[in-house]
Amino acid sequence: MPPAGMDTASRPAGLRKRWLAAGVGAVLVAVLAGVSLGPVSLPPGSVAVELLNLLPGVRLDSGLSEREIAIVTELRLPRVVLGLLVGGLLALAGGAYQGVFRNPLADPYLLGVAAGAGLAVTVVLTLGVGAGGPLTGLPVTVPLAAFVGSLGAVTMTYLLGAAGGRSRSPATLILAGVAVSAFLAAGQTYLLQRHAESIQSVYSWLLGRLATAGWQDVRLVLPYFLVTSLVVLLHRRELDVLSVGDDEAASLGLHPQRSRYLLIAAASLGTAAAVSASGLIGFVGIIVPHLVRMLAGSSYRVILPLSLLFGGAFLALTDVVARTAAAPQEIPIGVVTALLGGPFFVLVLRTARRVLT
């Protein structure tokens, strides 16, 4: 707590109540919109009552029919919750990577992490390793493979980006990520060509699986979500210390490499879980942390918890757009995030020009 009489301007960076309330509010709006909107539109008030009925001990009359209640609880709610978890993880991982690499352009996709997970999952799907898991239609080995692929890719990117030695710039790391992504994508294409019978299942996964989300997917992602969120959020202050560079961080009593490896592992685990559950959904990890940074402050003590909340809300709302913009057809959610993310990336590139050079 700040000393008595300390004004707001002299308080250290931290999550202010109004921003926390805004984040929680965004999540609630996303849930309500996500569950209400669709081919069958439901009154938001009734949906809100039905959602309250999910709380223990609450039994209110929402006025919805049994069929409509099933739409809420069995079809739309798991899809919205999975969107919240995946969006939160991708945004949190993006924010963590940006801090760890001290690079405003770091993102699970630009670093090749998602491509690593994608190739690993493609290997599992085409070669049928561990097929037939009990929790999901996908093999149980998918999340594990995605994690190994994620860590392998981020390691390759880091080593390649570090090859420039002292002369390396933040842009070097991103270029390394692009190279690693291209290399891994080539491997993926080769595998698909050799196993043409798997193309449909792999591509349906690649384009995003929120459309087919069920509670089993939520149960699959939730433990990874909890572990990743806990580790990253508990270390958010260390990311502020790391922002002054390794030497200075070490002279401040931090073990920079230990913190870095731990955070990379946690962010990669989160990315792997998100990719295995929902396929490749780009740009969330760069759009959300940057918006938070622009609006609420540059400390990772602010960026990371708000990225988790706003990332979840962002993806859940994007999913609403994906399934209503061209109804009755659904646009793949990855297409929508890319349409939003492309221009945003250019904006970030312009504001980060000084850092990059």
Next chain:
Amino acid sequence: MTPPSQSSSPDPRPAGRPAVGPVAVGPAGVEPIDAGPPAVELRDLRVRLDGVPILAGIDLTVRAGEWVTVIGPNGAGKSTLLRAVGGLLSTSDAVRLFGTPLGALRRRERARVVATVAQSPVVPPGMAVLDYVLLGRNPYIPPLGRESATDLAVVHEVLDRLDLTGFGARELATLSGGERQRVFLARALAQGATLLLLDEPTSALDIGHQQEVFELVDQLRRTEGLTVLATMHDLSIAGEYADRMVLLAEGRIVAAGTPAEVLTEELLARHYRAHVKVIPGPHGPFVLPTRPHHP
């Protein structure tokens, strides 16, 4: 170590330039003759980076409260020496701080003993001055915890002392060079360390701001009892503020003593390959570069 807020120990030495006797240079090392607890002891410090020897057997003692400045041509190993003392390089037991081998100190313990102002400190984009200075309290904040009221009180006290009151909410990147340098010092002071390492801290500043920073450091070492080990390129300013100077060349100490003993035309010509004129001054000699051949 006590944080600045609690360290009100009087200046261990009388006001004005402390009396430091002549030094012995040779295999036995560089030792000030007057007594006083050693803050830094280097014994046969050897550092190799990428297989290249950078420091080739350094012996040096810095007493508590002293200001010792290391000079030398580019590539002499000055910054490496400071990095070794700051615990950023593996040095086995060649470095002792206040009598304790560096290797025996945990990272956070070490950060409470020695603070560094780097040559070109990183300025994190968007970070406010208060948050930047608060980073100096990292060694006192539990790894997964947050700052205490004491940490904040120390930060505000340091900001007040360095005439930075009202700067807390300002973005660090928007400050002038002189103001920024004061903030870098403030972070180091917030660490509560009594040994301050300055690695060419004013290389990016004009002469007025250089003076301002060094006057501030000198004042702080007198009021806080700080020990200062610095590297500098500006030899006149180095001689003006240092109690003792150490001339480093090719990883070895080639001269040590008072500024008047080290800043000689002969030594500077030999090790810097520079044509200079040395003029005696009230505190230390002034070193003026001269052209070898006038047209």
